[in-house]
Amino acid sequence: MRKIIFCLFCISVLFVSCNKKNETNNSTTVQNDDVVILNGSNNEIVISDSTETIVVTGDNNQVSTESSVDNVNITNAELYNHNTDDPEYWTNEKQKEIYEILFEKEDLTEVLKFRDFIESLAKYHHDDPVYEYDPVFLCYEKYPENLTFLLENRKNLFLHGNLEYGNYSESPFLYVVKNQSLDDVKFYFDKAIPVLESKEDWLYGSRNAGGPRFGIGGNILLYAGSEEIRDYLISKGVPAEIDAVSYFEYHLLDDSTDIYEIPGFDNPVIATISKTDSFTALKVLTYKIDNEKWLRIKFNDIEGWIPSSSFDYDTGI
Numbered sequence: 001m002r003k004i005i006f007c008l009f010c011i012s013v014l015f016v017s018c019n020k021k022n023e024t025n026n027s028t029t030v031q032n033d034d035v036v037i038l039n040g041s042n043n044e045i046v047i048s049d050s051t052e053t054i055v056v057t058g059d060n061n062q063v064s065t066e067s068s069v070d071n072v073n074i075t076n077a078e079l080y081n082h083n084t085d086d087p088e089y090w091t092n093e094k095q096k097e098i099y100e101i102l103f104e105k106e107d108l109t110e111v112l113k114f115r116d117f118i119e120s121l122a123k124y125h126h127d128d129p130v131y132e133y134d135p136v137f138l139c140y141e142k143y144p145e146n147l148t149f150l151l152e153n154r155k156n157l158f159l160h161g162n163l164e165y166g167n168y169s170e171s172p173f174l175y176v177v178k179n180q181s182l183d184d185v186k187f188y189f190d191k192a193i194p195v196l197e198s199k200e201d202w203l204y205g206s207r208n209a210g211g212p213r214f215g216i217g218g219n220i221l222l223y224a225g226s227e228e229i230r231d232y233l234i235s236k237g238v239p240a241e242i243d244a245v246s247y248f249e250y251h252l253l254d255d256s257t258d259i260y261e262i263p264g265f266d267n268p269v270i271a272t273i274s275k276t277d278s279f280t281a282l283k284v285l286t287y288k289i290d291n292e293k294w295l296r297i298k299f300n301d302i303e304g305w306i307p308s309s310s311f312d313y314d315t316g317i
Contacts, residue, residue, distance in 0.1 A: 085124060088130055096138060108149050140172070170206070208222055218285075242286055257311070
């Protein structure tokens with residue numbers, strides 16, 4: 001890229017010299033995949049790729065760099081010049097580009113209109129949407145000041161993720177639990193966003209409720225990015241234990257396994273169980289300790305915990 005800039009800089013000097021002999025308002029565009037050269041009366045050469053635009057000005061041979069999103073003066077008519085009702089045209093990538101420009105323009109009303117347009121495309125696809133990019137994610141990435149606006153106007157966007165051909169991504173809440181701060185998690189509860197009451201499928205695995213789809217089970221605590229987030233979610237009613245799946249056939253992997261009084265390898269061992277012994281699965285810890293999920297079992301009259309690496313199960317299906 002820099003070699004291209006240097007070559008084009010040299011061309012710009014020659015261009016300025018020629019332009020003194022023949023000043024005109026005409027312009028010519030030469031374009032390939034990564035380079036655009038604009039020749040005109042302003043003596044500029046513009047080198048553009050997908051991430052930045054570099055302008056070489058002939059008058060004083062200055063070089064400047066602009067972000068590809070910096071052109072906030074683009075009109076909405078120009079922004080939608082490829083507008084089409086084809087639901088497969090508007091991929092999540094295209095939608096994200098539109099949202100980013102609108103956020104840069106601070107045209108939040110148009111953000112809502114564009115979302116309405118995207119949702120309306122479902123009528124062309126058996127009333128099911130094909131692609132839906134959730135602008136809440138973009139706000140977390142670059143424009144957090146707009147989260148309150150989206151909450152006030154499109155609260156549903158906080159309850160499910162991006163959609164691509166019938167498959168949803170993780171929800172914004174799950175994204176926040178995994179990647180953001182405790183204050184970001186508290187935002188959902190302070191603003192009464194019903195994330196814990198929403199449809200399990202809209203959280204896409206975060207409930208991890210157990211069974212053939214989710215193994216021995218768990219919940220959103222499995223994804224907590226810190227202990228303080230985990231403890232806060234528990235204080236909000238997210239259970240730290242759930243019932244073990246009763247119809248699984250559990251079996252030990254090693255000849256013998258220690259049973260711990262409470263989850264964690266540094267805690268007291270209260271018994272040892274052999275591979276030939278039978279036991280009953282009682283509870284599953286919904287988060288990891290020592291990088292292990294833990295199963296509470298009953299062996300004879302003893303109840304304690306064994307790590308997930310020590311056993312396996314058959315679903316019966």
